[in-house]
Amino acid sequence: MAYRAPLFHQLSPADQFSVLLELPPPERLARMRMLPLDDAADLIQAAPDAQRDELLGLLEDTARYEVKALLAYAQDVAGGLMNPRFVRLRPEFSVDEAIRYLRLYGRDVAQPIGDAYVLDGEQHLLGIVSPLDLFASPVNQTVDRVMTKDPITVSEDADQELVSQIFREYDLLAAPVVDRFGRMKGVVTVDDIVDVLAEEATEDVQKIGGAGALDTPYLRARFSSMVRSRGGWLALLFLGEMLTATAMGWYEDRLSRAIVLVLFLPLIISSGGNAGSQATTLVIRAMALGEVKLRDWWKVVRREFVVGLALGVLLAMIGSLRIIVWQGLFDSYGEHYLLIVLTVALSLLGVVLWGVMAGSLLPFILRLGGLDPASASAPFVATIVDVTGLVIYFSIAGVALRGTLL
Amino acid sequence: MAYRAPLFHQLSPADQFSVLLELPPPERLARMRMLPLDDAADLIQAAPDAQRDELLGLLEDTARYEVKALLAYAQDVAGGLMNPRFVRLRPEFSVDEAIRYLRLYGRDVAQPIGDAYVLDGEQHLLGIVSPLDLFASPVNQTVDRVMTKDPITVSEDADQELVSQIFREYDLLAAPVVDRFGRMKGVVTVDDIVDVLAEEATEDVQKIGGAGALDTPYLRARFSSMVRSRGGWLALLFLGEMLTATAMGWYEDRLSRAIVLVLFLPLIISSGGNAGSQATTLVIRAMALGEVKLRDWWKVVRREFVVGLALGVLLAMIGSLRIIVWQGLFDSYGEHYLLIVLTVALSLLGVVLWGVMAGSLLPFILRLGGLDPASASAPFVATIVDVTGLVIYFSIAGVALRGTLL
Numbered sequence: 001m002a003y004r005a006p007l008f009h010q011l012s013p014a015d016q017f018s019v020l021l022e023l024p025p026p027e028r029l030a031r032m033r034m035l036p037l038d039d040a041a042d043l044i045q046a047a048p049d050a051q052r053d054e055l056l057g058l059l060e061d062t063a064r065y066e067v068k069a070l071l072a073y074a075q076d077v078a079g080g081l082m083n084p085r086f087v088r089l090r091p092e093f094s095v096d097e098a099i100r101y102l103r104l105y106g107r108d109v110a111q112p113i114g115d116a117y118v119l120d121g122e123q124h125l126l127g128i129v130s131p132l133d134l135f136a137s138p139v140n141q142t143v144d145r146v147m148t149k150d151p152i153t154v155s156e157d158a159d160q161e162l163v164s165q166i167f168r169e170y171d172l173l174a175a176p177v178v179d180r181f182g183r184m185k186g187v188v189t190v191d192d193i194v195d196v197l198a199e200e201a202t203e204d205v206q207k208i209g210g211a212g213a214l215d216t217p218y219l220r221a222r223f224s225s226m227v228r229s230r231g232g233w234l235a236l237l238f239l240g241e242m243l244t245a246t247a248m249g250w251y252e253d254r255l256s257r258a259i260v261l262v263l264f265l266p267l268i269i270s271s272g273g274n275a276g277s278q279a280t281t282l283v284i285r286a287m288a289l290g291e292v293k294l295r296d297w298w299k300v301v302r303r304e305f306v307v308g309l310a311l312g313v314l315l316a317m318i319g320s321l322r323i324i325v326w327q328g329l330f331d332s333y334g335e336h337y338l339l340i341v342l343t344v345a346l347s348l349l350g351v352v353l354w355g356v357m358a359g360s361l362l363p364f365i366l367r368l369g370g371l372d373p374a375s376a377s378a379p380f381v382a383t384i385v386d387v388t389g390l391v392i393y394f395s396i397a398g399v400a401l402r403g404t405l406l
Numbered sequence: 407m408a409y410r411a412p413l414f415h416q417l418s419p420a421d422q423f424s425v426l427l428e429l430p431p432p433e434r435l436a437r438m439r440m441l442p443l444d445d446a447a448d449l450i451q452a453a454p455d456a457q458r459d460e461l462l463g464l465l466e467d468t469a470r471y472e473v474k475a476l477l478a479y480a481q482d483v484a485g486g487l488m489n490p491r492f493v494r495l496r497p498e499f500s501v502d503e504a505i506r507y508l509r510l511y512g513r514d515v516a517q518p519i520g521d522a523y524v525l526d527g528e529q530h531l532l533g534i535v536s537p538l539d540l541f542a543s544p545v546n547q548t549v550d551r552v553m554t555k556d557p558i559t560v561s562e563d564a565d566q567e568l569v570s571q572i573f574r575e576y577d578l579l580a581a582p583v584v585d586r587f588g589r590m591k592g593v594v595t596v597d598d599i600v601d602v603l604a605e606e607a608t609e610d611v612q613k614i615g616g617a618g619a620l621d622t623p624y625l626r627a628r629f630s631s632m633v634r635s636r637g638g639w640l641a642l643l644f645l646g647e648m649l650t651a652t653a654m655g656w657y658e659d660r661l662s663r664a665i666v667l668v669l670f671l672p673l674i675i676s677s678g679g680n681a682g683s684q685a686t687t688l689v690i691r692a693m694a695l696g697e698v699k700l701r702d703w704w705k706v707v708r709r710e711f712v713v714g715l716a717l718g719v720l721l722a723m724i725g726s727l728r729i730i731v732w733q734g735l736f737d738s739y740g741e742h743y744l745l746i747v748l749t750v751a752l753s754l755l756g757v758v759l760w761g762v763m764a765g766s767l768l769p770f771i772l773r774l775g776g777l778d779p780a781s782a783s784a785p786f787v788a789t790i791v792d793v794t795g796l797v798i799y800f801s802i803a804g805v806a807l808r809g810t811l812l
Contacts, residue, residue: 009577010575010576010577099541102538102541103541103542112577112579113579114520114536114537114538130520130537131520131536131537131538131541132508132520132537135505135508135509135537136509164600167600168600168601168604171415171518171597171600172597173518173519173579173596173597190579190596190597190600191577191578191579191596193600194570194573194574194577194596194599194600194603195574197600197603197604197607198574198603198607198695201603201604201607201610201611202691202695204607204611205607205610205611205614205687205690205691206687206688206691208611208614208615208687208784209614209683209684209686209687209688209690209691209784210680210683210684210687210784211683211684211685211687211688214688217692217695217697218688218689218691218692218697218698219692219697219698219702219705219706219709223709223712223713226709226713227713227716227717227720230681230684230713230717231716231717231720233680233684234677234680234681234684234717234720234721234758235720235721235724237676237677237680238673238677238680238721238724238725239724241672241673241676241677242673242725242728244672244673244676245669245670245672245673245728248668248669248671248672249669249738252665252669255665255668256662256665259658259661259662259665262654262661262668262671263651263654263655263658264651265654265668265671265672266647266650266651266654266671266672266675266792266796267644267647267648267650267651269672270643270647270650270679270788270789270792271640271643271644271647273676273785273788274616274639274640274643274644274647274785274788274789275636275640277615277616277617277784277785278615278616278617278636278639278640278785280615281611281612281614281615281616281617282612282615282617282620282624283624284611284615285608285611285612285615285624286623286624286625289604289608289623291623291624291625292624292625296625299625300625303625303629303632306629307629307632307633307636310633310637311633311636311637311640314633314637314640314641315640315641315644318641318644318645319644322648322651332655352640378614378615378616378683378784378785379679379680379683379684379784379788382676382679382680382785382788383676383680386672386676390672
């Protein structure tokens with residue numbers, strides 16, 4: 001069903017609240033009562049605590065009762081996404097009775113999908129009937145002969161990420177939400193899932209970029225919250241990166257003797273960071289899509305080890321070539337240039353392999369600790385790899401160049 | 407409508423093709439004819455060129471004609487997503503006639519949404535009628551009195567990213583697709599949009615992480631394509647990062663005289679890279695969601711300039727504090743430590759501001775050049791900022807430390 005939704009419906013819950021505040025009381029009442037119950041609950045959740053009771057007071061008694069029930073759910077689980085109103089049919093109804101029932105209540109309650117749910121006396125879900133099912137059946141058939149049995153359901157406390165995976169896997173337009181006793185509590189519809197998908201992707205992208213999640217559209221985010229969210233992460237990464245200054249201090253002596261080592265320092269540590277960013281990003285996204293689960297960690301490690309080796313060899317070859325060519329053209333690195341080639345090539349191999357392993361394992365470690373894998377952002381992994389990459393580089397140099405440059 | 411879709415429907419087009427190959431010919435025919443036409447077109451597009459005609463041959467004449475028309479569209483525009491079959495009603499039909507018509511054809515054609523489309527003699531779309539509209543209306547009413555007029559439509563050559571933005575904005579379940587003369591060609595349904603959203607987000611995330619887009623689920627991507635996609639980007643970044651070795655060469659003299667400068671090198675250039683990653687990620691995502699358009703570039707520049715200044719000052723303060731405290735505790739930096747504080751603080755401010763500006767502008771430049779803004783990946787921005795950050799740092803050092811350390 002395609003319709004031009006009234007403007008108010010399209011606003012975010014926070015914006016709906018702002019608009020509501022500016023309306024005269026009678027219109028405020030009308031707007032509030034026009035909202036689907038799940039959207040009304042979101043609006044109330046977006047309002048300051050002090051004003052929630054007043055907003056609840058705008059609703060009719062039944063609606064208030066239902067919205068209060070919704071407010072008990074976290075916003076990001078199936079129970080918080082669902083609309084608690086839906087058309088209930090009994091299995092022994094005839095198709096004719098069902099059509100008359102839908103004619104009476106359908107326009108208000110079965111929007112936007114139009115399905116009706118067949119329940120037994122204890123509210124257990126038996127099946128689903130669509131308007132097309134009813135059209136296509138003889139009018140004196142009973143509903144239980146017409147309905148689709150064993151529909152896919154989601155649990156009321158299922159996380160919205162899982163719910164959206166189920167919608168994608170089964171191409172659902174709506175999913176009935178049931179409690180742990182199998183009693184039907186409401187319906188999640190695909191338009192909510194579309195918002196969930198966009199929201200989760202935005203959150204992941206922003207975290208992967210190391211910006212923290214922003215919550216509001218970019219151009220409307222306030223300066224203060226923008227600086228807080230980005231500055232917080234940046235300062236944290238900076239504190240981590242300060243370890244490089246400390247680690248460099250340990251090697252000050254080697255550095256002053258072989259200044260040539262410094263020339264390749266940014267190249268080597270950034271290569272590890274880049275390889276790690278790639279790995280962590282691929283794993284985070286695969287986890288978000290449900291393609292990779294916690295138990296797949298070993299599969300991922302084996303895979304990434306081989307990929308990391310291949311990538312390390314690739315960069316080591318390019319790096320060696322660069323030094324050999326420059327040496328041939330400009331005699332840049334003196335008589336021991338082959339030792340420098342060896343040092344740089346081995347370091348690149350080690351740093352890239354380490355970056356890939358660290359980057360691919362970090363999301364698993366975060367998830368194991370109950371944290372969001374997407375926090376293993378590209379800059380976060382790069383920072384970890386910078387510090388350790390430096391140690392790898394100078395250790396290899398210490399061995400390879402002992403007695404010549406060092 | 408919630409239903410447990412048969413397994414075959416849930417497979418990706420490429421997998422459907424593999425399954426099809428292994429079936430005996432009669433079953434192959436049946437499977438192919440069971441697919442919605444847009445999915446059949448996707449399957450044929452996923453097959454090798456040589457086998458497309460054979461697959462088309464499995465379809466009935468009308469279906470083959472329609473699928474051929476679909477194959478003419480790019481896969482990522484509205485025309486490539488749409489199903490060309492839909493229920494057509496004439497405006498002068500009565501509700502009763504419409505119901506009888508839907509009863510005859512609805513089950514095959516109006517899945518999964520159930521809407522019927524009201525067209526005039528030239529196939530121009532006049533309105534949309536849902537089964538609930540029909541239920542709720544007197545049977546002798548005409549369809550044009552019942553239908554929703556002026557529905558949201560999408561153009562047949564609209565990019566799938568734009569189509570998904572329209573679905574999100576108007577909470578659509580389906581959108582009629584029209585050609586440039588306003589004639590209706592088919593229907594895009596929200597289940598396709600759910601896939602598009604996930605696909606576009608995956609592509610963006612992978613690009614932002616600097617991994618290139620992978621196209622297949624992580625655990626099923628082949629080793630060779632994984633190394634090619636990641637190795638290509640990594641090598642490109644490596645070539646860019648090699649400029650750091652060249653730039654460092656210019657400053658070898660300064661470096662050897664003030665080895666203390668080297669200690670802060672990774673800290674300073676990575677801070678610029680991190681700040682740039684944040685900025686580019688936020689802008690890329692805001693563009694993907696349609697929150698930021700090309701014409702907003704100046705708004706973004708002004709915003710990011712102020713944010714960049716604030717972030718630069720923040721890191722300059724932390725960095726200065728670190729040097730002053732270490733100097734107090736360990737006397738690490740000698741008598742000129744205040745000049746080092748000045749150099750590091752000014753460099754951080756400059757590098758962070760530059761990183762933020764480069765990171766936020768790059769997606770605009772890419773889009774202006776007709777490229778995907780998401781290619782301005784975090785590692786890409788970090789690499790650009792590494793090279794320039796180094797120049798900023800040593801230039802500031804050259805002025806601040808002249809006559810003392812240099």
